[in-house]
Amino acid sequence: MTARVVPGLFDYRLDPQPGDVIVVWFSNGAASAIAWQETLRRYGNLCDVRGVNNPVQEEDQDNLRFGDAVASWLQRPLIRHANPDFPTGSADEVWRRERAMVFPHGAPCTRSLKKLAREDYERRNRVDWHVLGFTVEEKARYDRFVLTERSNVLPVLIEAGLSKQDCLDRLIFEGVRPPRVYGEGYPNANCIGCVKSQSPTYWNLVRRTRPDVFAARARLSRELGVRLVKYRGELIYLDELPPDAVGGRLKTMNVECGVFCEEVEQATPTIYEAGCGL
Numbered sequence: 001m002t003a004r005v006v007p008g009l010f011d012y013r014l015d016p017q018p019g020d021v022i023v024v025w026f027s028n029g030a031a032s033a034i035a036w037q038e039t040l041r042r043y044g045n046l047c048d049v050r051g052v053n054n055p056v057q058e059e060d061q062d063n064l065r066f067g068d069a070v071a072s073w074l075q076r077p078l079i080r081h082a083n084p085d086f087p088t089g090s091a092d093e094v095w096r097r098e099r100a101m102v103f104p105h106g107a108p109c110t111r112s113l114k115k116l117a118r119e120d121y122e123r124r125n126r127v128d129w130h131v132l133g134f135t136v137e138e139k140a141r142y143d144r145f146v147l148t149e150r151s152n153v154l155p156v157l158i159e160a161g162l163s164k165q166d167c168l169d170r171l172i173f174e175g176v177r178p179p180r181v182y183g184e185g186y187p188n189a190n191c192i193g194c195v196k197s198q199s200p201t202y203w204n205l206v207r208r209t210r211p212d213v214f215a216a217r218a219r220l221s222r223e224l225g226v227r228l229v230k231y232r233g234e235l236i237y238l239d240e241l242p243p244d245a246v247g248g249r250l251k252t253m254n255v256e257c258g259v260f261c262e263e264v265e266q267a268t269p270t271i272y273e274a275g276c277g278l
């Protein structure tokens, strides 16, 4: 096993030891599924490897099927752990309770349903190592994360040289059907109608594929006075967005609302690029 160097004020070498607990934060995305498989392959005989998901109701129902399918493929249980303050994992409840949908650098749903859920799990359970779905094209993001968030993160996909597309290909090869939202054009398996997106292209995709979700976000954002979408350089209400408006290229599976997405938020305020030439 190769010793890894953890960058910091000083460098030191660490590796999982026998009996250590490694938590793979499974986000219902293809990358985190393969990260779980790779972690088992490398450390399964040495350590206690657990897959943990922080559920969010606003994700597509098919994500539940996908999580169960991955667990059954890997023959391990998938632990679902929610913030006890929001046991149903409802982002809608968070928005209503906090009277907010987005902050300048993030979203209250990320904080309550991902960050605080993860911290609650860590308080109640031993966690020696973390694994997230950082792929080979996300090396810079991984390095930043290790410096700013947690030093004990195992870059299993990066060390295996696996890209996001490789992860998707491997899942398909293994006969595990990916989350259906990928097939609908969504860039990741996050919530449908993610409030961190300001992209007209994204919101019109939601309007086309999930009109009920679009209508619900449009209603609540009016009620709370939140302009979610950027059109022609200005933030506007969803119900003001022309149905044929485009802009804000969907970055294919670029950023997931994962368990540590507070780090992502600092680096990338919106999930999708917005306002490209409108």
Ligand code: SF4
Pocket: 056, 058, 091, 107, 109, 110, 113, 190, 191, 193, 194, 195, 196, 257
């Ligand atoms: S995916 Fe978007 S809407 Fe869902 S919890 Fe994360 S930030 Fe909130």
